[in-house]
Amino acid sequence: MEDLFRSYWWLIFPLSWFVYGGFQSWLSYRANRDTLELLKSYAASGREPPPELVARLNKRWNYDLDDDRYDGPRRHRRERGWYHVVLFGVLCLGFTYAATSDLYEAGPAFLIVAFVMGALSLASLVSVLTGRGPKV
């Protein structure tokens, strides 16, 4: 068991990222549901909801409700896309170096990670250039 941990301790970081992403989606969904519940109360009592509350509906539920970047001007989304292109590109280069130099004697493992990073960088580039991206 200890050998397994010594070999794969680094998996904690990417897997934690997945868990964090899922948890953040859940919290955003809860915030969205609370907004809808409040609007429902207004509708049921026959009163007009405040415009600020209605404006919250313009935010996408699966992003941070206080984060304007995703629903802001298209330019901001493009900048974020380029950020991902560069980030994944540099990570790909780093892991390629680790793979070719057989760092920690784990060359094949680093090669797979380099492929994944390269694919993410290319996918981000296509997303920026075509102006489209995944909705989820």
Next chain:
Amino acid sequence: MLDLFHSFWWLLFPLSWVAVAGWNAWLAHKARRDAMDLIQTYVRSGRDAPPELLARLNRA
């Protein structure tokens, strides 16, 4: 079992991605259902739902 993990540890990444995508899709479905429920409340009270709410159905 350990040998199997040594050979296929990289499967954790695509499988995690699939799990997160499925989780997000399920939450999106619940969000759409909540929006429909709210629209129903507006209809029952004889009022029009705000356009932001209707537009949300196409995005959530």
